[in-house]
Amino acid sequence: MSELSTPLLDKHRELGATIVDFAGWQMPLRYTSDVAEHHAVRTAAGLFDLSHMGELMVTGPDAAAALDYALVGHMSRMKLWAAKYTMICTPQGGVLDDLVVYRRDWEHFMVVANASNRETVVEELRARIAAGGFDAEVADETAAIALIAVQGPRAVDIVTAMCEIGAEDPPALKYYTAANVLLHGGMHAFVARTGYTGEDGFELFVPADLAADVWDLAVAHGADAGLVPCGLASRDSLRLEAGMPLYGNELSRDRSPFEAGLGRVVNFGRADGPERGDFVGRDTLAAVKGSGTAEVLVGLVGEGRRAARAGYTVVDADGATVGVVTSGLPSPTLGKPVAMAYVARSHAEPGTELAADVRGRREPMRVIALPFYRRGA
CATH class of the missing domain: 2.40.30.110 (Aminomethyltransferase beta-barrel domains)
Known part of the structure; x- marks a missing residue:
């Protein structure tokens, strides 16, 4: 895998961050103390660069049906501006990656993949779309998009203060929903009330060339709220306390969602609800659900x-x-x-x-x- 750099790399170096290779990306491990950054998120707010995550756009008349087939979730039932945690599994029921999918329009979904699995997910989505004959396309826009997260009990105040208009949008967003907002300075962002820390928080998807400006905006409006930059180390301790699985640790090709206690994300359809068609791994996963692990x-x-x-x-x-x-x-x-x-x-x-x-x-x-x-x- 080629070495990639977040558009915020210079910013992290200026702040004295310890930079490490993570899934082929140069990313900040910590700025000061892992424990101090962890406590900041639990008590006030933390600022994270998550630009290593993969942003994959699935578009076309059959985008929803294609994702229904490719993933274990019933994605065609998603409302506009909704987010959904799901997985892409092998035919044998193992997990290729866990994902968050956003419905940005009726024929436009954004699939956020883990950095280490981005290329695999792109290849699998394209292969499954072709196998099913779906009229849909997959575009990898990771390099064009930066992802910045504000997490913690003061996150809603900070992100609201960052907004130019639609300032009421962040507080009004429900968990696992998203909206387009206009930030101060005329910068547009796709903002989701999602996160990986166990706290309230927001993730801001912005053009890569605006990443430094959006980062500085968050710092400026978070200064009085206790916002501190946080690295990958504190993100790991936060997600562990919150019982959130990490691919390569709790999730792998050798484990099914049911073993991980995440069988709820596998949607087989309900007898009293909408029909759910076939999806990759369905038969194997149904057998695992029936027999236990x-x-x-x-x-x-x-x-x-x-x-x-x-x-x-x-x-x-x-x-x-x-x-x-x-x-x-x-x-x-x-x-x-x-x-x-x-x-x-x-x-x-x-x-x-x-x-x-x-x-x-x-x-x-x-x-x-x-x-x-x-x-x-």
Whole structure:
């Protein structure tokens, strides 16, 4: 994969960010402290550059029908300006990527893919459109679009202040909906009330050549609200606390949505509702739903201070291996180690006492229902 640069790379360097390679992109890992950036999002607001995410436009008379076939969600039922979390699966039921789809017009959808899977998703969408004979096209507009997120309890105030007209739009937006807004300086943005932190927040899709101006606008209007730039490290700890899966950790070609506890995103249609046609992986996923899975994704909370990391073994009271950790770290909000892990269904009941093998030492952990953190709770 070729190395790509966010249009905000110079801005991140000016701010002293630690820059790392992430899925072929040069991206900020942190600016100051992972924990400080994490707490800023939980208490005030954080500013994220997410320009590495893929923006794929699916358009044409059969765009909705094509996505119905290509994805596990019933996309043709989406209303205008709605957003929907969904997945693209293999015929064997494994997850190729998890996606957020926005309906920008009746024949225009924007599919947001993970950076590491963007090329795969483009190829699969095009192949499935061709296989089904749909009148639709896929355009990869990632390089032309920057994605900037404002996340946290003060996000709505900051984004509202950034608007020139339609200033009432951000507060009026419901969760997982979007709108076109005009920002100060005459800049247009497609703004969605979506995010990956467990907090209220907004994601602003803007032309790449306006990214620096929009970033500066957010900084200017967020200064008094406690807004701080945040890197990929704090984004990971925030999403883990919120129990949100990460592709390559909780999601993969070897796991179905049902194993990940996300079977709800697979829409087979209802006997009392609209018909749902065939989609890639339908038969396999229906069989998995009917038979259940041997392993399930659970949350683990540690009793000590040592965190279990991805790949660490999970064992029962007798020392027998019952699972594997997919993500883990010390939770800045809870003050305890937390992890997500796939464990045998027989050991997945909340309250079950297990342990993680942390470099040869068993660290006691208890199964809990996800998420670890829920805002307002």
